[in-house]
Amino acid sequence: MTQTTSQSESNWLAPEELDAARERLPILYIDAIPVRVDVHGQITSVGLLLRATGEGRITRALVSGRVLYQERVRAALLRHLEKDLGPLALPRVPLSPAPFTVAEYFPTPGVTPFHDPRQHAVSLAYVVPVEGDCEPQQDALELTWFSPAEAREESLHAEMAGGQGLLLQQGLASVGC
Amino acid sequence: MTQTTSQSESNWLAPEELDAARERLPILYIDAIPVRVDVHGQITSVGLLLRATGEGRITRALVSGRVLYQERVRAALLRHLEKDLGPLALPRVPLSPAPFTVAEYFPTPGVTPFHDPRQHAVSLAYVVPVEGDCEPQQDALELTWFSPAEAREESLHAEMAGGQGLLLQQGLASVGC
Amino acid sequence: MTQTTSQSESNWLAPEELDAARERLPILYIDAIPVRVDVHGQITSVGLLLRATGEGRITRALVSGRVLYQERVRAALLRHLEKDLGPLALPRVPLSPAPFTVAEYFPTPGVTPFHDPRQHAVSLAYVVPVEGDCEPQQDALELTWFSPAEAREESLHAEMAGGQGLLLQQGLASVGC
Amino acid sequence: MTQTTSQSESNWLAPEELDAARERLPILYIDAIPVRVDVHGQITSVGLLLRATGEGRITRALVSGRVLYQERVRAALLRHLEKDLGPLALPRVPLSPAPFTVAEYFPTPGVTPFHDPRQHAVSLAYVVPVEGDCEPQQDALELTWFSPAEAREESLHAEMAGGQGLLLQQGLASVGC
Numbered sequence: 001m002t003q004t005t006s007q008s009e010s011n012w013l014a015p016e017e018l019d020a021a022r023e024r025l026p027i028l029y030i031d032a033i034p035v036r037v038d039v040h041g042q043i044t045s046v047g048l049l050l051r052a053t054g055e056g057r058i059t060r061a062l063v064s065g066r067v068l069y070q071e072r073v074r075a076a077l078l079r080h081l082e083k084d085l086g087p088l089a090l091p092r093v094p095l096s097p098a099p100f101t102v103a104e105y106f107p108t109p110g111v112t113p114f115h116d117p118r119q120h121a122v123s124l125a126y127v128v129p130v131e132g133d134c135e136p137q138q139d140a141l142e143l144t145w146f147s148p149a150e151a152r153e154e155s156l157h158a159e160m161a162g163g164q165g166l167l168l169q170q171g172l173a174s175v176g177c
Numbered sequence: 178m179t180q181t182t183s184q185s186e187s188n189w190l191a192p193e194e195l196d197a198a199r200e201r202l203p204i205l206y207i208d209a210i211p212v213r214v215d216v217h218g219q220i221t222s223v224g225l226l227l228r229a230t231g232e233g234r235i236t237r238a239l240v241s242g243r244v245l246y247q248e249r250v251r252a253a254l255l256r257h258l259e260k261d262l263g264p265l266a267l268p269r270v271p272l273s274p275a276p277f278t279v280a281e282y283f284p285t286p287g288v289t290p291f292h293d294p295r296q297h298a299v300s301l302a303y304v305v306p307v308e309g310d311c312e313p314q315q316d317a318l319e320l321t322w323f324s325p326a327e328a329r330e331e332s333l334h335a336e337m338a339g340g341q342g343l344l345l346q347q348g349l350a351s352v353g354c
Numbered sequence: 355m356t357q358t359t360s361q362s363e364s365n366w367l368a369p370e371e372l373d374a375a376r377e378r379l380p381i382l383y384i385d386a387i388p389v390r391v392d393v394h395g396q397i398t399s400v401g402l403l404l405r406a407t408g409e410g411r412i413t414r415a416l417v418s419g420r421v422l423y424q425e426r427v428r429a430a431l432l433r434h435l436e437k438d439l440g441p442l443a444l445p446r447v448p449l450s451p452a453p454f455t456v457a458e459y460f461p462t463p464g465v466t467p468f469h470d471p472r473q474h475a476v477s478l479a480y481v482v483p484v485e486g487d488c489e490p491q492q493d494a495l496e497l498t499w500f501s502p503a504e505a506r507e508e509s510l511h512a513e514m515a516g517g518q519g520l521l522l523q524q525g526l527a528s529v530g531c
Numbered sequence: 532m533t534q535t536t537s538q539s540e541s542n543w544l545a546p547e548e549l550d551a552a553r554e555r556l557p558i559l560y561i562d563a564i565p566v567r568v569d570v571h572g573q574i575t576s577v578g579l580l581l582r583a584t585g586e587g588r589i590t591r592a593l594v595s596g597r598v599l600y601q602e603r604v605r606a607a608l609l610r611h612l613e614k615d616l617g618p619l620a621l622p623r624v625p626l627s628p629a630p631f632t633v634a635e636y637f638p639t640p641g642v643t644p645f646h647d648p649r650q651h652a653v654s655l656a657y658v659v660p661v662e663g664d665c666e667p668q669q670d671a672l673e674l675t676w677f678s679p680a681e682a683r684e685e686s687l688h689a690e691m692a693g694g695q696g697l698l699l700q701q702g703l704a705s706v707g708c
Contacts, residue, residue, distance in 0.1 A: 394603075395623065446623070449568060449658055449706040450705055450707060451706075528627055
């Protein structure tokens with residue numbers, strides 16, 4: 001999970017305050033798996049971002065980020081999808097507020113399959129069809145579309161950090177892929 | 178649940194054969210709740226059909242019908258939505274094959290909240306956004322759009338047969354309405 | 355949603371720090387609907403707590419509370435169920451981490467159906483069978499078991515605060531009640 | 532998916548009638564993944580049956596079977612679990628009637644990931660904790676318990692027929708394994 005401190009977020013919490021909170025509270029996140037679907041609701045491709053981590057490693061990543069104070073989960077989903085895929089991505093936010101799973105990223109590795117060295121993040125994970133044009137934004141180097149078969153490959157999951165490969169697999173399983 | 182024996186269905190099972198099967202096997206159905214949604218994935222209206230039953234009673238009804246031999250559940254959903262709402266309805270079939278509930282319509286009333294005097298039907302129920310123009314077709318007299326608040330009213334559920342009022346309520350609850 | 359600042363929680367966040375965080379971040383909660391089930395997995399009764407609110411009002415309430423730093427959601431569920439129902443309640447924590455819904459309690463009424471004047475709480479909601487002896491603990495005055503039919507009554511929901519009546523209804527709908 | 536024509540089933544449909552129906556209608560099935568869970572609701576082991584197929588091949592299999600006329604899905608789950616694991620298995624039937632997925636077994640291979648040469652079976656799939664003593668019954672040669680890690684191995688899935696390896700994987704993903 002990557003996160004940028006944007007202008008709008010700084011209205012809610014100064015960076016040093018967020019750092020303090022991160023050492024004391026679980027932080028609420030969303031994770032989104034962007035997909036293309038056909039008219040039968042079948043997934044035709046799965047989008048993954050290419051990012052450079054703080055340590056200069058290149059990883060594949062889901063769309064993810066923090067839910068802000070007084071922000072609806074749905075609004076956070078839309079905001080992060082737009083932030084990463086651009087304003088023309090036209091995501092179809094799921095009808096149901098229930099995520100396909102809850103990923104618990106712990107600062108200590110091994111407690112759960114999910115790990116975030118910066119914080120204890122609890123993330124609501126959704127599969128989100130996007131219908132428009134996607135362009136990687138901000139700190140994403142690239143957006144790559146994979147076939148459902150490719151997206152199930154363990155070699156691809158190995159390029160993902162923090163357990164997101166498993167999360168991708170769980171998301172694909174939840175939609176029958 | 179209403180059903181018409183269309184030309185295409187007769188390729189699979191003659192009416193008298195279907196009648197015999199209906200006395201011996203659970204018959205697989207789908208139920209769909211057509212909805213309009215806004216850009217945040219929030220439901221803005223819920224569509225119900227107005228139908229005349231065999232006994233001349235007028236009822237509100239969901240889109241529902243049988244799954245045919247060698248037909249995918251998704252294809253059955255699309256076929257029945259198109260049959261009842263017209264070819265321009267543009268339904269967004271759900272990504273996940275898992276229904277929000279399974280409605281067990283028993284021929285004997287009272288076994289479950291769902292009842293179908295003709296058969297034991299087991300129905301996979303979905304909430305389905307439609308994006309195009311809907312026109313009631315065939316034996317549907319009318320398609321009426323209700324606000325989510327109206328769709329939760331018990332007086333409306335009382336106009337629905339076979340327990341579909343409860344099914345509507347369960348579907349709305351599943352999407353946080 | 356009620357909450358007590360117990361000894362163990364103070365290890366994580368001092369009350370004044372929690373107050374500050376509550377004005378800046380969504381706080382992660384769980385809500386649990388305790389139920390009794392028969393051998394077929396059908397709900398036979400639904401448990402609600404009777405509580406006195408800070409303002410001296412008496413309300414019916416679900417089991418709910420905060421997820422702590424470095425605490426698993428499952429552990430938080432168990433902890434709050436034990437805190438409210440006693441150590442012999444024997445709750446069966448759900449297998450799936452996915453809640454039946456996510457209740458977004460806003461400090462401003464009307465943004466969502468859920469309201470918490472103290473904070474923006476995002477709550478993962480579960481239906482949890484309990485098999486042992488339940489005894490209300492701490493600030494709960496009483497635990498009352500209702501039949502599923504009674505638990506669906508709007509008059510009962512009117513005795514619940516913050517939108518928990520709706521949450522109860524959504525939970526019952528999710529298990530086919 | 533294997534199935535035995537037991538005494539009780541013959542009350543509903545004679546074998547030759549069932550054969551005829553199987554060529555004309557989708558047949559409703561259940562699939563169950565028996566699991567052992569700890570007090571936190573985490574899966575500690577997954578049970579698979581060892582069976583000899585009609586062609587003399589040995590395969591690993593889930594508990595599965597037909598839903599009968601006028602039988603509740605829950606009753607079918609209990610009946611098949613008892614039939615395969617014995618009367619002392621003490622399965623905890625899920626509260627929710629919604630399966631984690633719907634497996635569509637087609638008689639033609641390749642239409643879906645699931646295949647049953649005898650019929651078009653549509654199966655509601657559940658993960659079911661069992662708390663008692665399990666003894667393989669009838670045509671099951673053995674019941675073997677695997678760790679969650681073993682149960683995710685592709686080599687194990689390769690020993691399963693009809694796509695049940697994928698179904699097992701989807702079931703484990705649905706509970707966060």
